[in-house]
Amino acid sequence: MFELIFLGTSASAPSVHRGLSSQVVSFRDQRFLIDCGEGTQRQILRSGIGFRRLHRILITHGHLDHILGLGGLLSTFARWETVDHLEIWAGAWALERIRDLLFGVVLRGATPPFRMDLHAIEAGSLWQGEDVRLSAFPVAHRGPGCFGFLFEETEHRPFLAEQAEALGVPPGPIRRRLVDGESVTLEDGRRIEPEQVLGPSRKGTRLVHVGDCGDTSDLEEVCAGVDGLVIEATYLEVEADMAHQFGHLTARQAAEFARRAQVGHLYLTHISRRYREKEVLEEAAAVFPSVTVVRDFDRFQIRRQD
Numbered sequence: 001m002f003e004l005i006f007l008g009t010s011a012s013a014p015s016v017h018r019g020l021s022s023q024v025v026s027f028r029d030q031r032f033l034i035d036c037g038e039g040t041q042r043q044i045l046r047s048g049i050g051f052r053r054l055h056r057i058l059i060t061h062g063h064l065d066h067i068l069g070l071g072g073l074l075s076t077f078a079r080w081e082t083v084d085h086l087e088i089w090a091g092a093w094a095l096e097r098i099r100d101l102l103f104g105v106v107l108r109g110a111t112p113p114f115r116m117d118l119h120a121i122e123a124g125s126l127w128q129g130e131d132v133r134l135s136a137f138p139v140a141h142r143g144p145g146c147f148g149f150l151f152e153e154t155e156h157r158p159f160l161a162e163q164a165e166a167l168g169v170p171p172g173p174i175r176r177r178l179v180d181g182e183s184v185t186l187e188d189g190r191r192i193e194p195e196q197v198l199g200p201s202r203k204g205t206r207l208v209h210v211g212d213c214g215d216t217s218d219l220e221e222v223c224a225g226v227d228g229l230v231i232e233a234t235y236l237e238v239e240a241d242m243a244h245q246f247g248h249l250t251a252r253q254a255a256e257f258a259r260r261a262q263v264g265h266l267y268l269t270h271i272s273r274r275y276r277e278k279e280v281l282e283e284a285a286a287v288f289p290s291v292t293v294v295r296d297f298d299r300f301q302i303r304r305q306d
Ligand SMILES: [Zn+2]
Pocket: 011, 012, 021, 063, 065, 066, 212, 270
């Protein structure tokens, strides 16, 4: 299961009710901040999630509404010492702009007070943790090096506690060894194989985050059947020409894509001040009913659809 917290949900400029793009994806005690628009620090404070363990940052692309908050965040991290290192992943072009901001404007020759790793994203695997993996894939927006992110809980075989009970396998480390695929010998000499206490393999939860995006035609494979999809809906269909011109989607286009890819639930963000939220929701829900137009500070748990 993943937790998804939206910190900022506005497109290009903040509104009274919405901050600029930023969200956190958590899996157990691992957290990833995705994008860091201007004002993200204050949104973190208001959300109550705290700054600890926010040292891994993924950037979808280098437009200012997605990166300007990094300067302030670095400055605060440096003063409060809430993290002992910082890792930022972004496409090469975005990373250049981020480097200018962090090293040219914020640090200006000073040595950062903790280790900072800036990674240029290449499509494919980015990070692997216990029971979870993260990969990146290219997204068509404006300019080079825009990426989306796939979070996947690794497949696992559930432990059948009732079977174990019936076989007389005592609770404790011996069960852990069976879960890890080892066979064990009980005190009475009987040998128990993992097969006897593990159910059939179950796919893990999958969550995809796509930031700004103007064309979904290459995304169907990576998004097929995912449990949760976060994607932008900057325009409405009445301004589809403008959406196309600026490399964005309409709510209807995002919903049509979710329907084609058969995703579990669709989360629409990057909402423009030019429309009312209700209009965005109506346009999308007419095509794909399992949809939410997210607001700042919304929290969701993403679980397996079955
Ligand atoms: Zn944007």
